[in-house]
Amino acid sequence: MKKIAVALVLAFSFYQAEAQNYADSVAFRKIFNEVLTNGECYDWLHDLCKDVGHRLSGSPQADMAVRWGEAVMREAGFDSVWLQPVMVPKWVRGQKEYAEILGVGQVDVLALGGSIATPTDGITAQVVYAETFDDLEKLGREKIAGRIVFFNEYFDPTNINTFESYGQCVPYRWKGASEAAKYGAAAVVIRSVGSAYDDFPHTGSMRYLDPEQQIPAVALSTMDADVLKEALQQNADLQFRLVTYSQTLEMVPSFNVIGELRGTTYPDEVLVVGGHLDSWDVGEGAHDDGAGCVQSMEVLRTLRASMGQPKRTVRCVLFMNEENGVKGGHAYADWAGTTGQKNLFAMESDAGGFTPRGFSLTDSAYVSYFQGLKPLFEPYNIHYIEYGYGGTDIHPLEDHGTLMAGLVPDSQRYMDYHHTENDIFEHVNKRELELGAGTMACLVWYISEYGLPVH
Amino acid sequence: MKKIAVALVLAFSFYQAEAQNYADSVAFRKIFNEVLTNGECYDWLHDLCKDVGHRLSGSPQADMAVRWGEAVMREAGFDSVWLQPVMVPKWVRGQKEYAEILGVGQVDVLALGGSIATPTDGITAQVVYAETFDDLEKLGREKIAGRIVFFNEYFDPTNINTFESYGQCVPYRWKGASEAAKYGAAAVVIRSVGSAYDDFPHTGSMRYLDPEQQIPAVALSTMDADVLKEALQQNADLQFRLVTYSQTLEMVPSFNVIGELRGTTYPDEVLVVGGHLDSWDVGEGAHDDGAGCVQSMEVLRTLRASMGQPKRTVRCVLFMNEENGVKGGHAYADWAGTTGQKNLFAMESDAGGFTPRGFSLTDSAYVSYFQGLKPLFEPYNIHYIEYGYGGTDIHPLEDHGTLMAGLVPDSQRYMDYHHTENDIFEHVNKRELELGAGTMACLVWYISEYGLPVH
Numbered sequence: 001m002k003k004i005a006v007a008l009v010l011a012f013s014f015y016q017a018e019a020q021n022y023a024d025s026v027a028f029r030k031i032f033n034e035v036l037t038n039g040e041c042y043d044w045l046h047d048l049c050k051d052v053g054h055r056l057s058g059s060p061q062a063d064m065a066v067r068w069g070e071a072v073m074r075e076a077g078f079d080s081v082w083l084q085p086v087m088v089p090k091w092v093r094g095q096k097e098y099a100e101i102l103g104v105g106q107v108d109v110l111a112l113g114g115s116i117a118t119p120t121d122g123i124t125a126q127v128v129y130a131e132t133f134d135d136l137e138k139l140g141r142e143k144i145a146g147r148i149v150f151f152n153e154y155f156d157p158t159n160i161n162t163f164e165s166y167g168q169c170v171p172y173r174w175k176g177a178s179e180a181a182k183y184g185a186a187a188v189v190i191r192s193v194g195s196a197y198d199d200f201p202h203t204g205s206m207r208y209l210d211p212e213q214q215i216p217a218v219a220l221s222t223m224d225a226d227v228l229k230e231a232l233q234q235n236a237d238l239q240f241r242l243v244t245y246s247q248t249l250e251m252v253p254s255f256n257v258i259g260e261l262r263g264t265t266y267p268d269e270v271l272v273v274g275g276h277l278d279s280w281d282v283g284e285g286a287h288d289d290g291a292g293c294v295q296s297m298e299v300l301r302t303l304r305a306s307m308g309q310p311k312r313t314v315r316c317v318l319f320m321n322e323e324n325g326v327k328g329g330h331a332y333a334d335w336a337g338t339t340g341q342k343n344l345f346a347m348e349s350d351a352g353g354f355t356p357r358g359f360s361l362t363d364s365a366y367v368s369y370f371q372g373l374k375p376l377f378e379p380y381n382i383h384y385i386e387y388g389y390g391g392t393d394i395h396p397l398e399d400h401g402t403l404m405a406g407l408v409p410d411s412q413r414y415m416d417y418h419h420t421e422n423d424i425f426e427h428v429n430k431r432e433l434e435l436g437a438g439t440m441a442c443l444v445w446y447i448s449e450y451g452l453p454v455h
Numbered sequence: 456m457k458k459i460a461v462a463l464v465l466a467f468s469f470y471q472a473e474a475q476n477y478a479d480s481v482a483f484r485k486i487f488n489e490v491l492t493n494g495e496c497y498d499w500l501h502d503l504c505k506d507v508g509h510r511l512s513g514s515p516q517a518d519m520a521v522r523w524g525e526a527v528m529r530e531a532g533f534d535s536v537w538l539q540p541v542m543v544p545k546w547v548r549g550q551k552e553y554a555e556i557l558g559v560g561q562v563d564v565l566a567l568g569g570s571i572a573t574p575t576d577g578i579t580a581q582v583v584y585a586e587t588f589d590d591l592e593k594l595g596r597e598k599i600a601g602r603i604v605f606f607n608e609y610f611d612p613t614n615i616n617t618f619e620s621y622g623q624c625v626p627y628r629w630k631g632a633s634e635a636a637k638y639g640a641a642a643v644v645i646r647s648v649g650s651a652y653d654d655f656p657h658t659g660s661m662r663y664l665d666p667e668q669q670i671p672a673v674a675l676s677t678m679d680a681d682v683l684k685e686a687l688q689q690n691a692d693l694q695f696r697l698v699t700y701s702q703t704l705e706m707v708p709s710f711n712v713i714g715e716l717r718g719t720t721y722p723d724e725v726l727v728v729g730g731h732l733d734s735w736d737v738g739e740g741a742h743d744d745g746a747g748c749v750q751s752m753e754v755l756r757t758l759r760a761s762m763g764q765p766k767r768t769v770r771c772v773l774f775m776n777e778e779n780g781v782k783g784g785h786a787y788a789d790w791a792g793t794t795g796q797k798n799l800f801a802m803e804s805d806a807g808g809f810t811p812r813g814f815s816l817t818d819s820a821y822v823s824y825f826q827g828l829k830p831l832f833e834p835y836n837i838h839y840i841e842y843g844y845g846g847t848d849i850h851p852l853e854d855h856g857t858l859m860a861g862l863v864p865d866s867q868r869y870m871d872y873h874h875t876e877n878d879i880f881e882h883v884n885k886r887e888l889e890l891g892a893g894t895m896a897c898l899v900w901y902i903s904e905y906g907l908p909v910h
Contacts, residue, residue: 431612
């Protein structure tokens with residue numbers, strides 16, 4: 001009798017588990033159908049890119065973007081929509097930069113974000129070629145002082161994930177000026193950190209590690225980097241002329257834009273989805289990170305339209321100032337710590353609006369739990385569920401014990417457009433953008449429904 | 456003692472298997488490194504798209520493409536390169552079509568491949584709206600005779616694989632004219648079979664099931680299909696004017712272009728890789744199927760450069776006439792049956808030069824064997840190994856017991872460009888194209904090394 005009872009309990013448990021799996025798969029299908037049929041994120045992105053355009057922290061366009069985000073969330077009818085004040089840095093490019101390889105011709109450069117300007121009449125100097133920081137030491141102060149260091153670090157094409165190659169090159173952008181300044185360099189020119197061989201220079205953030213040693217830093221397109229390299233091979237004494245106008249002003253007030261659906265059962269357990277509203281001051285910030293912003297808003301719209309009000313609070317945060325300060329991310333986390341609510345989970349989309357491949361999780365203890373959802377995700381070609389990075393803006397939530405996740409889209413095209421004039425709406429595909437939003441919405445729905453296992 | 460011997464044998468087998476797995480993973484890495492570092496397929500595609508352009512079977516450009524393919528293979532130094540004669544149909548569009556919704560304005564159409572022309576002074580008639588073939592029966596001959604049938608079948612956005620939605624819509628393109636002609640229709644206008652909402656009409660092949668009942672057939676862009684639908688809602692009696700000039704001429708001689716690396720150990724076991732050289736007569740045939748052609752040539756170049764001469768013969772076939780006749784595919788299979796060689800395996804790339812997701816196999820008995828290679832493929836984000844379609848050009852090899860495979864790239868963007876003016880080189884990403892070639896090369900290398908298991 002006891003055996004029969006155990007068998008019945010087991011059979012019933014199995015039946016329950018199967019029924020739940022089936023119900024979950026139906027939920028995923030409803031969520032994807034909703035976003036693929038009625039999704040608004042692509043139209044939202046069009047408006048952000050074309051009506052606002054690029055929107056560096058502290059710029060008038062960043063203010064427009066804040067108002068745009070607030071208006072979209074109100075129009076979408078989220079339960080609460082508010083602006084969270086945050087002070088942000090203000091760096092301005094000023095006039096278009098001028099650069100010329102004397103005797104060869106003019107080349108297109110972009111000042112790196114945070115760079116100081118050249119003197120008003122520019123810098124004209126010989127060029128010193130380096131591929132690594134080690135090269136600086138080999139060259140020594142004698143060969144570097146007063147000259148322009150050209151860091152020609154190549155983007156490794158053999159990494160399948162282009163973010164790995166990006167990570168290998170970024171130190172030259174971030175601290176190339178600081179390292180070269182130690183040897184008395186007059187300025188730094190870097191090969192753009194990007195995967196495309198084209199004539200778009202890539203900007204991006206840099207910092208002066210020693211405030212006493214500041215020199216201008218700019219990026220050349222990959223094609224122009226080759227032009228400069230070849231010109232140097234012809235004439236090691238050639239002169240490079242550089243005039244830039246950028247400057248860092250006082251910090252200014254700005255905002256994170258926040259909207260939420262209040263949880264029906266556990267309103268004080270919060271699931272955050274977000275992207276960053278600021279962008280560099282070129283192009284339209286379409287993939288970086290207009291895509292993440294509109295996907296995050298789409299998560300809330302789609303969830304309510306397809307599955308009704310969530311059990312846990314789902315909050316969308318459009319973070320200000322990811323690109324050059326992460327002030328919005330810190331402001332949100334600081335505030336979150338004061339609310340008495342638990343930020344259970346946070347997911348960021350900041351790797352482009354490309355076909356989603358999966359997501360990474362910041363706590364390895366949860367990886368196998370979420371890998372258990374693979375049968376639910378595989379019909380949507382989502383295969384990648386691994387330990388990894390969450391996102392720059394949500395990272396400050398680590399102190400609150402929040403589980404963080406990063407959407408992992410296909411990375412092949414991202415570094416072609418990243419931080420360039422070429423990061424425009426036309427390079428975002430509607431279906432790819434929507435599938436990313438669908439992936440986020442399914443994951444968020446699952447956690448809103450079942451919470452997180454204790455471990 | 457016996458136990459120790461068994462244990463030793465097992466341990467050695469395990470060691471051997473591990474060593475082989477390691478060697479295979481090193482081979483895969485070498486192959487991907489070669490294609491990502493020294494790959495020539497992207498430059499080849501540039502030349503095919505920009506120097507030759509679109510190349511419908513029987514056109515002067517198709518002849519140029521044959522000479523181009525032969526020259527590339529000779530330049531790449533394949534062991535043998537030859538042209539295989541094949542007679543192909545010749546359909547010509549003639550002058551640009553003219554279409555107008557009277558009282559509304561001109562719209563852009565493309566005649567479907569194989570369509571007859573309108574009379575010289577065109578057809579002007581009322582429009583009958585249909586979304587399915589069933590609608591024709593409901594309308595009946597009385598409402599259809601002498602009128603233009605407008606098939607407005609929508610592309611289903613909820614299928615994750617866009618080829619499924621394509622398959623649902625294609626019958627209206629393929630036999631819409633034949634079905635409408637049964638009811639005495641004067642012509643057929645279809646909503647373009649495509650995933651994008653834009654103003655590019657999509658052409659593609661159609662046939663007359665009854666040679667006595669031929670009426671002209673054209674495609675409207677998705678945007679113009681909505682214009683026509685709305686205009687009909689305003690005025691059910693509106694007139695549509697259509698003038699087309701297309702005609703089918705006599706068949707003409709053409710060629711498949713073939714090159715091979717001769718196997719060192721099993722030269723009479725042949726592994727085929729291919730794509731189709733012809734394209735529709737608009738755009739540049741970049742994704743469809745210039746991509747498959749250059750990837751197939753890249754497989755041979757990359758294999759030899761990274762792994763040396765293969766054990767089995769690896770043959771690249773650029774098939775002529777996939778789009779409107781498949782004469783090249785049949786000619787190759789017919790010839791292959793006469794050579795005394797065994798065409799062990801054939802792989803086609805004809806779904807665009809997008810990030811590869813995996814491959815499908817036409818024989819379900821082999822699926823679990825190849826799924827065993829997942830650990831080798833997953834570092835390259837290749838997850839999809841399933842039973843499915845091979846390719847239109849290799850399909851005739853079925854009669855020879857050839858195992859066939861189709862490269863499965865990400866499908867989200869393909870149906871935006873397919874058969875339109877917009878299928879151009881600029882929409883192909885270098886890395887995505889190369890990763891597809893790398894996936895093909897690894898699979899072909901593995902079979903060239905180990906053959907196929909008997910079952």
